[in-house]
Amino acid sequence: DSGVTQTPKHLITATGQRVTLRCSPRSGDLSVYWYQQSLDQGLQFLIQYYNGEERAKGNILERFSAQQFPDLHSELNLSSLELGDSALYFCASSPDTGNYYEQYFGPGTRLTVT
Amino acid sequence: AQSVTQLGSHVSVSEGALVLLRCNYSSSVPPYLFWYVQYPNQGLQLLLKYTSAATLVKGINGFEAEFKKSETSFHLTKPSAHMSDAAEYFCAVTNQGGKLIFGQGTELSVKP
Numbered sequence: 001d002s003g004v005t006q007t008p009k010h011l012i013t014a015t016g017q018r019v020t021l022r023c024s025p026r027s028g029d030l031s032v033y034w035y036q037q038s039l040d041q042g043l044q045f046l047i048q049y050y051n052g053e054e055r056a057k058g059n060i061l062e063r064f065s066a067q068q069f070p071d072l073h074s075e076l077n078l079s080s081l082e083l084g085d086s087a088l089y090f091c092a093s094s095p096d097t098g099n100y101y102e103q104y105f106g107p108g109t110r111l112t113v114t
Numbered sequence: 115a116q117s118v119t120q121l122g123s124h125v126s127v128s129e130g131a132l133v134l135l136r137c138n139y140s141s142s143v144p145p146y147l148f149w150y151v152q153y154p155n156q157g158l159q160l161l162l163k164y165t166s167a168a169t170l171v172k173g174i175n176g177f178e179a180e181f182k183k184s185e186t187s188f189h190l191t192k193p194s195a196h197m198s199d200a201a202e203y204f205c206a207v208t209n210q211g212g213k214l215i216f217g218q219g220t221e222l223s224v225k226p
Contacts, residue, residue, distance in 0.1 A: 002157065033213060043204060043216040056213050090157060098212050100146060100165055105157040 003027065004106035006091050012112045018079040021109045025072055025093030031055070032074040033094075033103060034066055038087040049074055050097045081113045116141045116207050120217035128225045133177075133192040135220045137205030140186065146208045147188045149179055152219075153201045161203075164188060175199070200224045 003026035013019055025032050034046040036059075045058035049068035060066075063081075068074040078085060088110050092103035121136040139145055146165050150158040162173025169181045179190045188205060202221045206214040 002159070004157075031212065035214075042218050043214075045213045045215070048213055058213060092158075092214075094212060101212060102148065102160050102163055103212070103214060105150075105159070107157045 002104040002106065004091060004093050004104050006089075006106035006109050008109060009107065010110050010112075012114065013081060014114055015081055015083060017081050017113075018077065019081065019111065021076040021078070021089055021091075021111075023074045023076070023091030023093075023106060025074070025091075026104055029093035029095050029104070030072065031094045031097045031101070032068055032072070033092040034060075034074070034076050035090045035092065036087045037090060037108070041087075043090075046076070048097070055097055078111070083113050086111055086113045116145065116215050118205050118207050118215055118217035120203075120205050120220050122220055123218060124221045124223070126223040126225060127195045129197055130194050133190070133195045133199065133222065135190040135203050135205075135222065137179075137188045137190065137217060138186050139188060139205075139207050141207055147179075147181065148206045148208070148214065149173065149177070149188075149190050150204045150206060150216075151201050152204065158204065161190070195222075195224045197224050197226065 005024045030051045033048045037043045046060040048056040066076045088108045090108045092105045094101040094103045117140045119138045148163045149161040164181045172178045205217040
């Protein structure tokens with residue numbers, strides 16, 4: 001158990017809908033990262049937050065957004081869903097930002113868009 | 115730009131045999147390198163990391179990796195495979211700010 005929690009575990013929704021994925025980092029970790037894992041794209045970095053502020057953006061679609069709240073939990077919002085958004089979405093956390101710190105991954109949320 | 119290439123999307127070994135999973139990286143700055151393991155229907159677990167302190171890095175579950183700058187490699191090894199090692203393994207390099215850039219992954223199968 002990494003200490004990172006993600007809810008829900010599974011999500012099935014229809015095209016065009018909007019969903020919210022939630023992540024609680026390890027106690028004391030200030031940095032949260034979101035990754036998408038799909039068969040065709042592999043594991044890709046989406047976005048990073050540090051202590052409530054957006055720190056880095058990766059291959060995140062404009063239909064996707066995220067935020068980190070004062071209690072440090074984070075939410076990833078996916079809207080106007082398409083079939084191709086079906087994937088495993090991971091949240092990871094680390095104590096601080098920077099290359100040195102290893103990231104601890106949550107169990108993931110499996111999103112299926114039908 | 116930084117990148118990681120894992121040679122072999124699937125590796126199969128017999129129980130007790132040497133495990134060798136290959137990873138080559140590209141980085142314009144001294145890299146931080148990581149190996150993660152993903153068991154079926156689970157998240158990623160850190161096996162080991164290289165942060166320039168020592169070129170031979172020991173990790174959990176008997177795994178180790180050697181950083182070779184001249185070959186831009188960071189191959190993962192384990193002397194004797196166990197059935198429980200069957201999983202997918204990811205090599206990753208960090209970019210500025212710590213975001214991980216992953217290789218395509220190597221699925222390890224262990225035959226009895």
